Amino acid sequence: MPNDSDLEHLQSAFAAIRDQLAKAVVSQDAVVEQMMIALLAQGHCLYEGPAGAAKSLAAASLARVLGLQFDRVRCTAELSPHDVVGLGAAPTGTTEVPGPIFANIVLVDDFARLPASTDALIQQAIQENRIVLDGRRHGLPEPFMILATRYPEVDAADSIVEHHDDRFMMKIAVAYPAYDEEFALADKPAAPEPVDLEQVIAKKDVATFRQVTSLIEAPPHVIHYALRLVRATRIHEGETPDFSYEWVDFGAGPRAAHYMTLAARIRAGLYGREEATADDIKAVAHPILRHRIITNSNARSTGVTVDRVIRRLLYEIEERQDGDEQRPVDLSD
Template sequence: MDVSGNGHPAPTSAVEQVLYEVKKTIVGQDALLERLMVALLSRGHILVEGVPGLAKTLAVKALAAAIGGQFHRVQFTPDLVPADIVGTRVYHQASGEFQVSLGPVFTNLLLADEINRAPAKVQSALLETMQEQQVTIGRETHHIPRPFLVMATQNPIESEGTYPLPEAQVDRFMMKVLVGYPSPTEEFVIVERAIAPAPVTQAIVDPERLIRMQAQVEQVYVDPSLIEYSVRLANATRNPAEVGLGDLARYVSFGASPRASINLVLAGRALAFLRGRDYVIAPDLAELAHDVLRHRLVLSYEALSDEVTADMLLTQVLAAVPAPVPTGTR
């Protein structure tokens, strides 16, 4: 195991140990766990879509324990109000003064379960906190603890009693990850672990160590050609005819915003760091493209009628936009 000068595990080794520790509890969600680490290291947030019972809550809880951070879960319901998320001022009769009661958003990892079940006012309160990393209650501004990650979930099989996230708000999430069912072999292991005593997740790093790792991720080198590649991918969703995909234009009402290009590069740096490199390569961006772009496409009614999904369109865009050829590493 590599060890840095201060006696801590080297960054990549520390990340691998965190994932190994979480996988003692979680089975078969490797892609989700990796994307959670990418979001943590690049200071982003994740929207997860999957049916109930796929260990989404357990994954975030185990990750919080492995990084020695706080974990809060909020079940979003139609009667929720913003104060239930961010906190409020409470009057204490004995002292005759108002005191601030901070909400569950003041944590390191927050699970916003079924975010689309709460009205827009509550969704906006959370998304503003994600963007600004602070909350103003009365005349006082309170900063959210660092590191801070929001994982919001949506149930794809129910629409009754839901308030879909507006496109402008969905755009605030760095990635949207689709979680599927486990394989029969994985499900066997899941059941086996469920009937055995639950393992205790050990803290591998602490929040301060993770913050230093985030700073190291910011030093990962991104070649200008890769920035250009991310911009071309995002632009191809807005103007598919420019990459020879004019027939796709009827399926896309609005393409990805510039925030998509930014987040693709930021996530690419974190993925390169996870893979033990101090430079980004084109496959890093291509691997993350679906997760970063899929929720940023606004599809037309024609796409809905033809059963065309965002992932289908992105697969064609990735094939049409040539990746830069590496000329050597730094």
């Protein structure tokens, strides 16, 4: 377990990060929490929301507050791998700059428009934390996180779910601000001025916080709960509630259970706790599962969304069962 002073440092830093970001973006506490979890987990995120929901501003503001470099890849059908890599991580000319992929936080805007060759480069960066182009290997910085933006799907029945979405740790859903907050924005007599955000931590602190959160524990009953949630999404496996048969075509794989318990551990650390709880599992279930569950035609025709499926899972699946305090017998012995 981490020591108390390290946990207090992490908790106070996270509180300060949220306070700073609240100056720039409104109604995005959950988004900030999820981006921090992914960054500390060395994960990457799908980042979905309507136009004008401050997705880019939130990502750039997070980088500024963490003392990290931010850049953006604007996707088009003509975007080539060379446009993403540029002149490499450390070009020699005085007027040359690295390609956008070499920032710490990279916003890949309108991810669905990437051509196949450039998409393959982004997937390599996600999977291997490096890229190879024209026979040259390029290492990527630490920390490194991709936020791949999408607009909400209008008709999920006509959408193609890419198999490599599972490589993203989370799918973060960004919503418009609440009524009162949007009223306050509309009531301003002039366009909002840019906010001067303070840097809260240094880049090296990210590595320190990763070490701290790696020591957070998840008791067996919390892991069992995560597994029950994930396995309940898989039809024809004998552990599936009836509503999953009615609404789900494909469920979540083993990555979901791993990421769910990892995210729960990190979330516990952000709030100064030494152990993850079932409440942490519930808090991360939506972003972990929403891109790993594919609803069927019956669900789509009746307006049942993936988030509704997850809410039903959280309502139906028991937090604790007999034997949850035990770990399974190690079959390798």
